Structure formats: structure tokens, C-alpha cells
Amino acid sequence: KNQVEQSPQSLIILEGKNCTLQCNYTVSPFSNLRWYKQDTGRGPVSLTIMTFSENTKSNGRYTATLDADTKQSSLHITASQLSDSASYICVVKNSGTYKYIFGTGTRLKVLA
């Protein structure tokens, strides 16, 4: 069954600290994996897209990793800021159906 599971469900960290969010998937066949940031009351905004051959991709303070063998991805946020408070959603595209499978997200709260 095509599934995307994220952990933790929620996370609270202090401003300036680093954190890592996890994503495990069982989607097959795999096309690509994306991380999105969703602020409250807004639509998701793309952070990174990774294909099968990519292990790491950075976007500013966000660094995503992908291990296609173990079907795991992580999103590392460096030197967190208050504006990082949001939900982070892992999305995997199935190359057979062309459908996107969404994780339930990790709700991050950054405190001053």
C-alpha cells in the first residue's frame, strides 16, 4: 500500500536550535520526494524536490536527505527561526499512477 509516514507528529524547539524531521514511505514505483512547508491558513510551499539518484539537497537553512534503499528521507533545519513555525509535509510521487501521496506532516513550533 502506498503510504507516507512522518515523525514526530509535533515538535517544539528553541529559536536557534537545529532539528530533523523524518519521513518513511512505501510508495512504489517511486518518482520523486518533496518537502513542503505549510503555514497556518496557507497552502503548502515547496522546499525541495529529490529524485531517485539524489541523496542530499539544500535550500538555505533546509537540507533534505533521501535514502532510496531504505525508503527514508529527512529534513534538517539549521539555526531555527520563529518563522519556521509551520507544518512540514513529506510528499512522494508514484511514477506508475502519477499520484502524490501526502504524509500527515510534522507540526513544528519554534519558541523565542
Next chain:
Amino acid sequence: SAVISQKPSRDICQRGTSLTIQCQVDSQVTMMFWYRQQPGQSLTLIATANQGSEATYESGFVIDKFPISRPNLTFSTLTVSNMSPEDSSIYLCSVEPGVNEKLFFGSGTQLSVL
């Protein structure tokens, strides 16, 4: 890239009424997607809106409940019909301008049904 204007941003509706949500894209796109995001849940695809043909609905979603229009390559509407409190959710439209490009989302419509 694509910029999507979605409206309304939120609405509170009475049971049994209908609400139409609009999405306008700043560029021509072949397919537009409509998603529902229930509280604490992941995004669930409702249907894919194709210009010039009927929308393709996912399992559990039917045209009578969620009629979709796609009159041209930059615009689509989703209607939530005969609403009940269970329809309270965020509804999002989305486009993928190119293969394996980013998915771009509208800002969402927060719907509350009383």
C-alpha cells in the same frame, strides 16, 4: 512557476447549502488538482480537473457532491454541495506546470459548516 489565486479564503456555511471555490492561475496548465485537508490529516486528492473534459474523481468522491468546472486552462471551480458538518475542512487547488516540477498550491479555503 505558477501563482494561484484562490477564493474565498474562508467561509462559514449552513447545513444543506452549497459553496463554490474558485482558483485562477497566472499561466496555462493542463491539469488542476483539488485537495481536501481535514483537521490533523494529510491532503487527500478529490479530483483532477482537465480542460475540455469531465473531471476525474478519486475513490470516495463523486461528481454530484463535488462538481468541478474547468472552462479554460487558467481557471477552475469546485463546488461543495448539500454541505454537512463533515465537510468542514480546508480545500486546496494545485497545479504542476511541468513534469516533475513543483506542485503549486492556492492559499486554501477554510470551510466551516454549521
